[in-house]
Amino acid sequence: GAVVSQHPSWVICKSGTSVKIECRSLDFQATTMFWYRQFPKQSLMLMATSNEGSKATYEQGVEKDKFLINHASLTLSTLTVTSAHPEDSSFYICSARDWGDEQFFGPGTRLTVL
Amino acid sequence: GNSVTQMEGPVTLSEEAFLTINCTYTATGYPSLFWYVQYPGEGLQLLLKATKADDKGSNKGFEATYRKETTSFHLEKGSVQVSDSAVYFCALTGGGNKLTFGTGTQLKVEL
Numbered sequence: 001g002a003v004v005s006q007h008p009s010w011v012i013c014k015s016g017t018s019v020k021i022e023c024r025s026l027d028f029q030a031t032t033m034f035w036y037r038q039f040p041k042q043s044l045m046l047m048a049t050s051n052e053g054s055k056a057t058y059e060q061g062v063e064k065d066k067f068l069i070n071h072a073s074l075t076l077s078t079l080t081v082t083s084a085h086p087e088d089s090s091f092y093i094c095s096a097r098d099w100g101d102e103q104f105f106g107p108g109t110r111l112t113v114l
Numbered sequence: 115g116n117s118v119t120q121m122e123g124p125v126t127l128s129e130e131a132f133l134t135i136n137c138t139y140t141a142t143g144y145p146s147l148f149w150y151v152q153y154p155g156e157g158l159q160l161l162l163k164a165t166k167a168d169d170k171g172s173n174k175g176f177e178a179t180y181r182k183e184t185t186s187f188h189l190e191k192g193s194v195q196v197s198d199s200a201v202y203f204c205a206l207t208g209g210g211n212k213l214t215f216g217t218g219t220q221l222k223v224e225l
Contacts, residue, residue: 043216
């Protein structure tokens, strides 16, 4: 149980375009979802926390207008990277939490911006 | 702020060898401590956790003890298997259940 999926697993886009990444909890209802970013050989850095039906809470230094997060249902959250640039290339990971305190992680999405 | 430092990898061991991956932390208050494992192509999975000083978390033969006096949470396993090859992340939660991760340590176990 407690499976989280991400789609796509890998995406390449041109600079200036927008990319949407989906995160789904497949067998539980996620009251809270988290979005992380991971650079090579570095930690996972929390970008934002989203609760179903409310606005996401962004970490300091994360541009909310650039990284749009929507958590419209208890099983789906989306991260849209708007006007992507090469420096946005990274590995994006989501996690989901039900009523407990354990986070369940998706497999990640590799974004490459040309 | 909170931070986690863990040893750089990759760590390469022979099967049945003893494993230690060091992890130290800096945090205010009394954090909970975690080890996550990421197998190739999969998401992070919780391996074990400890919520207070002197607690020992254990799972699948892995153990880690919450040492407040040394601010450490070292991961150990007495006899590793090839199937243990993965990336291991040490992490902690402070207020608000936000996770702070270390950089990860890749473990390679060879026959």
